[in-house]
Each structure stands twice: as structure tokens, then as C-alpha cells.
Amino acid sequence: MxxxxxxxxxxxxxxxxxxxxxxxxxxxxxxxxxxxxxxxxxxxxxxxxxxxxxxxxxxxxxxLPARLYGQKAGTDVAVEMVLLTPQGNDCWDVLVRPGRRLKPGSTIIFADGRLHADVIGTTAFGGRRVKLRYAGDLAPLLDEIGQMPLPPYIVQALPPEQAxxxxxxxxxxxxxxxxxxxxxxxxxxxxxxxxxxxxxxxxxxxxxxxxxxxxxxxxxxxxxxxxxxxxxxxxxxxxxxxxxxxxxxxxxxxxxxxxxxxxxxxxxxxxxxxxxxxxxxxxxxxxxxxxxxxxxxxxxxxxxxxxxxxxxxxxxxxxxxxxxxxxxxxxxxxxxxxxxxxxx
Incomplete structure (x- = not known):
């Protein structure tokens, strides 16, 4: 069909x-x-x-407030990352943009260094597998720095009070x-x-x-x-x-x-x-x-x-x-x- x-x-x-x-x-x-x-x-x-x-x-x-905005370490490349699926031990399958700039070995820095994502591999669907590094608990950190992952056809983000x-x-x-x-x-x-x-x-x-x-x-x-x-x-x-x-x-x-x-x-x-x-x-x-x-x-x-x-x-x-x-x-x-x- x-x-x-x-x-x-x-x-x-x-x-x-x-x-x-x-x-x-x-x-x-x-x-x-x-x-x-x-x-x-x-x-x-x-x-x-x-x-x-x-x-x-x-x-x-x-x-999850799974959309995160950061920067590739050592560069001025802005990065958007969406957490998709936890894989254990703080590893996640994610979507990233720009993907071509984020090969295994790259690191993404979020929230002035409060969260790091080390790219450790690729996924079968064009994403990346990352290992997160942070202090404390991840859930409250995401609540503070993450955004709702609205679909791309919704052009404006929801204000925090409407999340x-x-x-x-x-x-x-x-x-x-x-x-x-x-x-x-x-x-x-x-x-x-x-x-x-x-x-x-x-x-x-x-x-x-x-x-x-x-x-x-x-x-x-x-x-x-x-x-x-x-x-x-x-x-x-x-x-x-x-x-x-x-x-x-x-x-x-x-x-x-x-x-x-x-x-x-x-x-x-x-x-x-x-x-x-x-x-x-x-x-x-x-x-x-x-x-x-x-x-x-x-x-x-x-x-x-x-x-x-x-x-x-x-x-x-x-x-x-x-x-x-x-x-x-x-x-x-x-x-x-x-x-x-x-x-x-």
C-alpha cells in the first residue's frame, strides 16, 4: 500500500x-x-x-521538559537537543540539531555548565546517544532548564505558566x-x-x-x-x-x-x-x-x-x-x- x-x-x-x-x-x-x-x-x-x-x-x-538549548563545547555552535528514551546509567537516545556537527566524542554544554551531554554514539534513526553529567537530581534540573518539546508546527513556545x-x-x-x-x-x-x-x-x-x-x-x-x-x-x-x-x-x-x-x-x-x-x-x-x-x-x-x-x-x-x-x-x-x- x-x-x-x-x-x-x-x-x-x-x-x-x-x-x-x-x-x-x-x-x-x-x-x-x-x-x-x-x-x-x-x-x-x-x-x-x-x-x-x-x-x-x-x-x-x-x-518531560525534554527540549534543551546549549552549545557545543569549544565552539560557538548552538545546539538543540530533545531527550527521547533513557537507556540507563544516565545515557539517553536524543534528537539533536545540527546533527552533522555532533559526532561521537563531542560534548554539549547546557545552563552554564550545570548539565553536560557527551555524545557516545549514533542511533538507527539519525539521533545520538549521549551520557549526561550533572550534580544532584536530574528531574528538578530539567524542570528548571528544559522546555516542553512542542511539535515544530507550533511556532511559539508555551509560557512557563501554561506548561x-x-x-x-x-x-x-x-x-x-x-x-x-x-x-x-x-x-x-x-x-x-x-x-x-x-x-x-x-x-x-x-x-x-x-x-x-x-x-x-x-x-x-x-x-x-x-x-x-x-x-x-x-x-x-x-x-x-x-x-x-x-x-x-x-x-x-x-x-x-x-x-x-x-x-x-x-x-x-x-x-x-x-x-x-x-x-x-x-x-x-x-x-x-x-x-x-x-x-x-x-x-x-x-x-x-x-x-x-x-x-x-x-x-x-x-x-x-x-x-x-x-x-x-x-x-x-x-x-x-x-x-x-x-x-x-
């Missing part, structure tokens, strides 16, 4: 540059995957769309290099109302890394290789999901990261979810048979992206692209800070 089949034209003004307030005031498109019909609502109307007994699965990963707007309200465990953006629309009040309605709410963990947002550069889908990301499912979540499926109740994933986590485990255990952790490089595109989810809440994704391919596997490519054209015509806001879609 050609990657070009998942292309579409998006006017630049449709790319959301800032988060809407309140969170649940964003638009919500309902896409029925049985017949491709579309409805237009607000995200807070999800309260009427979900049913008693549905299991809503969240990704509780928290975004939490790039976190879900239920984010807990730090480790993501980008937000699981489908969850940005939820408020504590909406989650409480859903629980009061009888919706079961549980969570899994997937630390968003290069696999989620790396562009597809191949011409054919089956030539693209996903980068592995860490996931974890706890026993309580597995039990809730399995019981719902046994009883014919719906499992609704909040985001493609939850979908990939659940489908990774289900595909390895004959459709059953078990308590597990590990690394997933699952790539879901049309032709895939879903085993773990019945519905998906998601944002609107970039042309030719693996995320657009995933939702096309669930709802059908033509139905998805038709829905996207309707969203453009109806002035929906696209990408990370944009509006949402519920595929049911």
Missing part, C-alpha cells in the same frame, strides 16, 4: 497554535465506522456518547517526549461526570517517543520501521478490560498510544490483556484486525503519518479522509492543540 494514499491538503491556518479554554470546549467529531456517517459536537458531549459499563482507557504518561496545558490532567509518570494529545481535552469535572454515569476509567502507560511522531519517509507502508516505545499495563487495568470484553461491553481507547499498547499485548496473547511491560514497535495500518478496542478518541493527525494510518485501519481510509475534509470545511482545529474525533 502506498503512503501517498494517506495524503490530504490542510490549510496552514487549520493547525492549532494554542490550546483552547476550557479543555472540553473543543469540537468533537463523531465518526461511525459502520457507515462512515459524521456528527459534529463538543468534547463535553462525550458524556452522552459513552454508556454505563464502557471502559475508558487513558495513558497516564507525563511529558501544564501540554499535560493531561491525569498525567502521572514522567517519560514522554510528546503529549498523548487525545487526552488533553479531558477536565477533572468531565472525568468525574463520566464515572458518575457508570463509565469505568482505568489507565495504561506508554511513554511517547520517536515511534509516535517520526515521519514516514518510505513510499510503501510496509517499508516503514517504527521506533520502540516503553509500555506498561497493570493487573487491575487488564482485569477490567478483559471482563468488559467478556461481557460484551465497549473498551474505548483515549489515543493511539493506548491503542498501540493494548493491541501489542492482545496480539501476543490471543486477544487477552495481561499485566505486562516492555517495548512495542507495533505498526497498525489498514488490513490489521483489532483485538482489544471497540472505539477510539483521538485528535486529527498529520498527512501520511502512522497515526492517520492507524485510525484508517479502524474506520476505513475513505471514511477517515472524507471525515477530515468535512472537518476542514467546518473549521476544526488540527493536530496537538486541535479538536477531537470519537470513532465508535
Amino acid at each position: 502506498e503512503v501517498a494514499l494517506f495524503d490530504y491538503h490542510l490549510p496552514p491556518e487549520a493547525i492549532a497554535q494554542y490550546p483552547i479554554e476550557p479543555r472540553d470546549a473543543s469540537k468533537l467529531m463523531i465518526l461511525d465506522r459502520r457507515d462512515g456517517t459524521v456528527e459534529h459536537k463538543q468534547f463535553r458531549d462525550l458524556l452522552e456518547e459513552l454508556q454505563r459499563g464502557d471502559v475508558l482507557v487513558l495513558n497516564r504518561s507525563r511529558v 501544564e496545558r501540554y499535560q493531561t490532567v491525569y498525567a502521572r509518570e514522567r517519560g514522554s517526549a510528546a503529549a498523548p494529545t487525545a487526552g488533553l481535552h479531558f477536565t477533572p469535572e468531565l472525568l468525574e461526570a463520566l464515572a458518575a454515569r457508570g463509565v469505568e476509567i482505568t489507565s495504561v502507560l506508554l511513554h511517547v517517543g520517536l515511534g509516535t511522531f517520526r515521519p514516514v519517509q518510505a513510499e510503501r507502508i510496509d517499508e516503514h520501521v517504527m521506533h520502540a516505545e516503553f509500555y506498561q499495563i497493570e493487573a487491575d487495568a487488564a482485569e477490567r478490560i478483559n471482563r468488559a470484553r467478556q461481557e460484551g461491553r465497549r473498551v474505548i481507547a483515549v489515543g493511539t498510544t493506548v491503542t498501540r499498547t493494548l493491541e501489542t499485548v492482545a496480539s501476543q496473547h490471543s486477544g487477552k490483556i495481561i499485566a505486562a511491560s516492555g517495548w512495542t514497535d507495533i505498526f497498525i495500518y489498514p488490513g490489521y484486525t483489532f483485538q482489544a478496542i471497540d472505539g477510539l478518541i483521538t485528535n486529527f493527525h498529520l498527512p501520511k503519518s502512522t497515526l492517520l494510518m492507524l485510525i484508517s485501519a479502524l474506520a476505513g481510509r475513505e471514511a477517515v479522509l472524507n471525515a477530515y475534509q468535512q472537518a476542514i470545511a467546518a473549521d476544526y482545529r488540527f493536530f496537538s492543540f486541535g479538536d477531537a474525533m470519537f470513532i465508535r
Whole structure:
């Protein structure tokens, strides 16, 4: 299957540059995957769309302030570095610019020498492996000197007082290099109302890394290789999901990261979810048979992206692209800070 089949034209003004307030005031498109019909609502109307007994699965990963600006030691070369994946012993896989100037043996200096990154190798995806040197604890240092790693299509950084707007309200465990953006629309009040309605709410963990947002550069889908990301499912979540499926109740994933986590485990255990952790490089595109989810809440994704391919596997490519054209015509806001879609 050609990657070009998942292309579409998006006017630049449709790319959301800032988060809407309140969170649940964003638009919500309902896409029925049985017949491709579309409805237009607000995200807070999800309260009427979900049913008693549905299991809503969240990704509780928290975004690191992973974008750092420094200088190559001994030069005046400015460096941008994004922490992606910890490899143990203060070693990280990172993205760097300008990469061609940062070969193994180079050192990057941040925050007037409070943090050093020694380049010790390259990665399979064009990044670098670095070993960090610092005094004290890394987490508070990153909170002080790091910035939220917003995608490049968002042209202005969030001011510090709005940094939490790039976190879900239920984010807990730090480790993501980008937000699981489908969850940005939820408020504590909406989650409480859903629980009061009888919706079961549980969570899994997937630390968003290069696999989620790396562009597809191949011409054919089956030539693209996903980068592995860490996931974890706890026993309580597995039990809730399995019981719902046994009883014919719906499992609704909040985001493609939850979908990939659940489908990774289900595909390895004959459709059953078990308590597990590990690394997933699952790539879901049309032709895939879903085993773990019945519905998906998601944002609107970039042309030719693996995320657009995933939702096309669930709802059908033509139905998805038709829905996207309707969203453009109806002035929906696209990408990370944009509006949402519920595929049911």
C-alpha cells in the first residue's frame, strides 16, 4: 500500500497554535465506522456518547521538559537537543540539531555548565546517544532548564505558566517526549461526570517517543520501521478490560498510544490483556484486525503519518479522509492543540 494514499491538503491556518479554554470546549467529531456517517459536537458531549459499563482507557504518561538549548563545547555552535528514551546509567537516545556537527566524542554544554551531554554514539534513526553529567537530581534540573518539546508546527513556545496545558490532567509518570494529545481535552469535572454515569476509567502507560511522531519517509507502508516505545499495563487495568470484553461491553481507547499498547499485548496473547511491560514497535495500518478496542478518541493527525494510518485501519481510509475534509470545511482545529474525533 502506498503512503501517498494517506495524503490530504490542510490549510496552514487549520493547525492549532494554542490550546483552547476550557479543555472540553473543543469540537468533537463523531465518526461511525459502520457507515462512515459524521456528527459534529463538543468534547463535553462525550458524556452522552459513552454508556454505563464502557471502559475508558487513558495513558497516564507525563511529558518531560525534554527540549534543551546549549552549545557545543569549544565552539560557538548552538545546539538543540530533545531527550527521547533513557537507556540507563544516565545515557539517553536524543534528537539533536545540527546533527552533522555532533559526532561521537563531542560534548554539549547546557545552563552554564550545570548539565553536560557527551555524545557516545549514533542511533538507527539519525539521533545520538549521549551520557549526561550533572550534580544532584536530574528531574528538578530539567524542570528548571528544559522546555516542553512542542511539535515544530507550533511556532511559539508555551509560557512557563501554561506548561501544564501540554499535560493531561491525569498525567502521572514522567517519560514522554510528546503529549498523548487525545487526552488533553479531558477536565477533572468531565472525568468525574463520566464515572458518575457508570463509565469505568482505568489507565495504561506508554511513554511517547520517536515511534509516535517520526515521519514516514518510505513510499510503501510496509517499508516503514517504527521506533520502540516503553509500555506498561497493570493487573487491575487488564482485569477490567478483559471482563468488559467478556461481557460484551465497549473498551474505548483515549489515543493511539493506548491503542498501540493494548493491541501489542492482545496480539501476543490471543486477544487477552495481561499485566505486562516492555517495548512495542507495533505498526497498525489498514488490513490489521483489532483485538482489544471497540472505539477510539483521538485528535486529527498529520498527512501520511502512522497515526492517520492507524485510525484508517479502524474506520476505513475513505471514511477517515472524507471525515477530515468535512472537518476542514467546518473549521476544526488540527493536530496537538486541535479538536477531537470519537470513532465508535
